[in-house]
Amino acid sequence: MESEQLFHRGYYRNSYNSITSASSDEELLDGAGVIMDFQTSEDDNLLDGDASIGTHYTMTNGGNINSSTHLLDLLDEPIPGVGTYDDFHTIDWVREKCKDRERHRRINSKKKESAWEMIKSLYDAWSGWLVVTLTGLASGALAGLIDIAADWMTDLKEGICLSALWFNHEQCCWGSNETTFEERDKCPQWKTWAELIIGQAEGPGSYIMNYIMYIFWALSFAFLAVSLVKVFAPYACGSGIPEIKTILSGFIIRGYLGKWTLMIKTITLVLAVASGLSLGKEGPLVHVACCCGNIFSYLFPKYSTNEAKKREVLSAASAAGVSVAFGAPIGGVLFSLEEVSYYFPLKTLWRSFFAALVAAFVLRSINPFGNSRLVLFYVEYHTPWYLFELLPFILLGVFGGLWGAFFIRANIAWCRRRKSTKFGKYPVLEVIIVAAITAVIAFPNPYTRLNTSELIKELFTDCGPLESSSLCDYRNDMNASKIVDDIPDRPAGTGVYSAIWQLCLALIFKIIMTVFTFGIKVPSGLFIPSMAIGAIAGRIVGIAVEQLAYYHHDWFIFKEWCEVGADCITPGLYAMVGAAACLGGVTRMTVSLVVIVFELTGGLEYIVPLMAAVMTSKWVGDAFGREGIYEAHIRLNGYPFLDAKEEFTHTTLAADVMRPRRSDPPLAVLTQDNMTVEDIENLINETSYNGFPVIMSKESQRLVGFALRRDLTIAIESARKKQEGIVGSSRVCFAQHTPSLPAESPRPLKLRSILDMSPFTVTDHTPMEIVVDIFRKLGLRQCLVTHNGIVLGIITKKNILEHLEQLKQHVEPLAPPWHYNKKRYPPSYGPDGKPRPRLHNVQLKPIAEEREETEEEVHLLNSTTL
């Protein structure tokens, strides 16, 4: 193919002719045994039909055939809808990028014509920055809304601010002078439900009343959330990150990033967080930001008509989402780069950076927590850490890795159960039950009753003299003249021991509930519960190490740093390291996670402990299974996601993977100039393939190009409507020149404009290693397999995913496969020395295969494997 592009198109045809004439003498393959089923199935095919009306693309790979492309543009008027994708299909990155370059060239060439065109081109050049600015603004504002509303509703479970109903507990007591040192959150303006309903603030009666109201509110919030999700936008449930990863890798899920999803996700996220379920808002915020990015990209034709360009905006949007979720703009950019994005050029990096900046700025202006910080659990430490502490940090890393591995297994098993058994039929009931159990168990324990973010904040905060919580109930024997900043390690008081017991119970509770919560049909993020689990474990370890150092300060490891009266252990730091380790174990992120946590603390000196813990947790987690929770969910749902992180280490060849297989019906192909409209329509009706290779003729079988099913249907339909004289028996011509036809035959239908003349091809002996690499790096949708220029079959993304899955199950023998360097196909000459007839090789009307509906097709991986 490549060499052909060197010819000017004027010569193109001639050279082709010469090849054709020569071909009869060549040894051609006889594919008697090779039957191809051209199956570009579900993972192909593209975008919103109505979004790209009027876009006309012509595939060109070389600059020198540009002029003829324009000629073609003029000759055939563009057909609306061509070049778009269906729901649940994969986009073709190469085609989209070509389309964008073509568009860019067109705008550039018009630029000098008039001032208006100049302005238009400037607008086009700036639209990328504009759309990320708008996305940043919107996601910052929405994050502010979610933060404020979720805080208020969480506190609504306890009571209400009588003087101003819209204040949460803390804001209610904002200006109050009645707060005391021991009970900082009590003020007369804030009424608990028991005070309001039965009029007593203390005693068992009020406790029970508060308990009942807590459960009542939790249940009603959960019920509202799940019913809103069910009625208005089912796509709003879950965390959204696995789907966004899949979408960014080039999959179309229509409506997933739409207006209704955005609205319902924003509204129900608040309800879900407020209901006290063990979930967080960070993952869904990424989804919310991506919805904003998608909606704003519709304002700019550059992005609305091009799926590949749209994904650049979505990458930037996901950075903005994390930026506002954690108040970590740089962490957001790295998260987008490390975890979510598939295609991440430098331009996108800068735009992500900018989007994250704008979003963080907006959220900071809203100041949702009243502490001039972007997150509730921002902490500041300045105490140093010592070398021996690396050991407990690494232990925390091991814990994080074990938790991650356990969580992924357990959650996936539970989700599979939900997916495959009857139990999944009752999503509302499930949410109610989980919420009820959570509320009933959570209330008695003060650490689980708290909002999870507040719990993390309390665990992260170090015990200064200003703290009065039971976690900081140390026996104080310091003399009064010391200055506050440097508090030596102290023996723990009874409050600390009881707090540790409660924390242990909270840890077990959180571990169990999070497994069952992640995946229920309300917006649910994973970051906060994971961090909470790590923070609890870390705090416990921290206190343990602290007490160890206090009582055994003469041990050789402590001797150097921890003399009596020195402050050497900071339990809050352990909580933070634990949180990072657990999050790392679950998501298997490294760099972005360390940066996020480091941005939360603002202390540069803790990078090494965090790195040590996160790396350990990744190693430990990877020992039990290489994929993070998001990849595991992608696999569970069977999304066509080709992971760029995995290595392909097998020795199979393209010929082993391509369709059709030996036993299948032959490849369905089109010929370039001797099929009628009726033939093609029959072929489309009888097969479910998403594209058809176009060959010279049945005799030569040389590849001309590739035509997509959707484009064919649209083009024929519009031709039948608009062009005169197109009937069922009209010839369809993909060639440059129409063949000479008998005088009485109807006008031929020219479809060269929808033909992709530079389909990606590999030869049948290309190692799969290379093919997989091509698919990953170029984002191909399908690739044709040729031998001596004759099309043998096709490899689609789905075929590759199936192949990978197969290889995972059956470990391949180390020896090279039998066909290695072996001629695969029988000679094309028959026993009589004459070329065999080629009609059997390529059959025009293969037997229609039984296909499930489109939605079923998404589920392409065998669900029995994990």
Next chain:
Amino acid sequence: MKRRRRNTWVESHSLLFLCEGVRGAETSPSCFPGWAQTLIQQWLLYQGQAGSIQPWLHQNSEDVRCKCICPPYKDHSGHIYNKNVSQKDCDCLHVVEPMPVPGPDVEAYCLRCECKYEERSSVTIKVTIIIYLSILGLLLLYMVYLTLVEPILKRRLLGHSQLIQSDEDIGDHQPFANAHDVLARSRSRANVLNKVEYAQQRWKLQVQEQRKSVFDRHVVLS
């Protein structure tokens, strides 16, 4: 006439906000809350509620505080002091009143206190909660309408018009269950109202599809 008056009103007050913003920038590292507040207030003005929000215009004097937490010292128990002062006055000496310790101990006592200057925007909070609750309320109403009221109305209409063939439709209590019929019917007629109905039905169909793939077939998001 009316409109013009409102505009001048807006201008004069936005000037006022500007001044406030500048003042905020001088006194505090963050003048953003004032800025955001201005936006929201302007937005509200354009909603035509100029009269009702007049009291909100001046930055609520309760929106800044200086909070000093003083830990226990000698025989004095810990105490929290809360005062409404500007940022430069936010220190122990200005806020802790009355000073619980005698003169010589003041320095030692104050060294242990931690004073934090905090700002919030009660208007932002109020507006956010109101916006949130009104959207939630509307959605709930619409949900109730779609799931409870509409099927009853439809059944009644069907009962009157198509007594004979309505049996199979009625059993279906799924919301939007009849989207297909309505879509088919509304496509045949064409005027503006029907277009709206058509768009609504199309949306309903989409949601139905989504619901099927999420809740019934479990192909996505499980």
